[in-house]
Amino acid sequence: MAERFEAYISSFLSGDSAIADPELALIDRESEGLSDLEPSIGPAAGGLLALLVRLMNAKRVLEFGTALGYSTIWLASALKETGGTLVSVELRKDRCEATLRHVNNAGLGNRVQVICGDAEEVAQQLSGPFDLILQDSAKALYPKMLERCIQLARTGGLIVADDVLFKPMGMPEKYSTPIHEYNEAVFKDRRLRSVILPVGDGVLLSYKRSE
Numbered sequence: 001m002a003e004r005f006e007a008y009i010s011s012f013l014s015g016d017s018a019i020a021d022p023e024l025a026l027i028d029r030e031s032e033g034l035s036d037l038e039p040s041i042g043p044a045a046g047g048l049l050a051l052l053v054r055l056m057n058a059k060r061v062l063e064f065g066t067a068l069g070y071s072t073i074w075l076a077s078a079l080k081e082t083g084g085t086l087v088s089v090e091l092r093k094d095r096c097e098a099t100l101r102h103v104n105n106a107g108l109g110n111r112v113q114v115i116c117g118d119a120e121e122v123a124q125q126l127s128g129p130f131d132l133i134l135q136d137s138a139k140a141l142y143p144k145m146l147e148r149c150i151q152l153a154r155t156g157g158l159i160v161a162d163d164v165l166f167k168p169m170g171m172p173e174k175y176s177t178p179i180h181e182y183n184e185a186v187f188k189d190r191r192l193r194s195v196i197l198p199v200g201d202g203v204l205l206s207y208k209r210s211e
């Protein structure tokens with residue numbers, strides 16, 4: 001059912017309207033070799049992220065978990081309109097290189113800095129504040145990195161996590177348990193106001209209301 005929804009949503013994004021970059025279709029094809037446990041955010045969540053960047057007039061965006069650059073292209077396309085930039089962190093060198101190729105092909109090379117390294121370590125070296133932070137790296141890192149993400153986000157900014165419905169989707173516990181812990185932690189945190197949207201594999205938006 002979910003795949004049918006995504007295909008239907010995608011049908012509005014290409015062709016004459018050209019809302020989505022044609023490079024996304026190439027990434028989709030390359031992504032066929034990736035595990036089901038490393039899904040790209042998909043067209044609905046991608047469109048949502050791009051909308052949020054525009055609504056917030058975001059200038060500084062950070063993402064953890066680049067893979068081949070699908071979410072990167074959605075974010076950077078919107079940042080091209082706001083005049084902002086994206087820092088994207090990915091562990092695997094081959095994926096960093098693939099993303100740079102896709103980003104350059106899409107004419108977004110001047111908007112994106114890809115940092116090849118471990119998200120948890122890189123996060124300690126980055127300086128905030130960021131308007132929007134996307135967490136889509138290793139699922140075990142979601143709860144471990146929450147505090148650092150809150151520090152790096154500006155007050156009034158957003159922390160977005162993908163795949164937050166892994167538990168009710170019946171995904172393996174190794175992945176769904178840390179995500180469930182993350183979900184519990186953000187909803188308990190008084191600095192945040194959070195909502196889960198059943199978009200793609202589940203998108204959790206956390207608004208940072210105070211330090």
Ligand SMILES: C[S@@+](CC[C@H](N)C(=O)[O-])C[C@H]1O[C@@H](n2cnc3c(N)ncnc32)[C@H](O)[C@@H]1O
Nearest residue numbers: 038040041065067070071091118119136137138
């Ligand atoms: C779900 S995929 C990201 C999908 C991407 N956001 C998209 O929409 O196309 C997760 C990515 O996180 C990367 N990753 C895993 N552990 C990581 C770590 N410790 N630091 C940074 N990236 C990591 C994986 O190599 C993988 O490419």
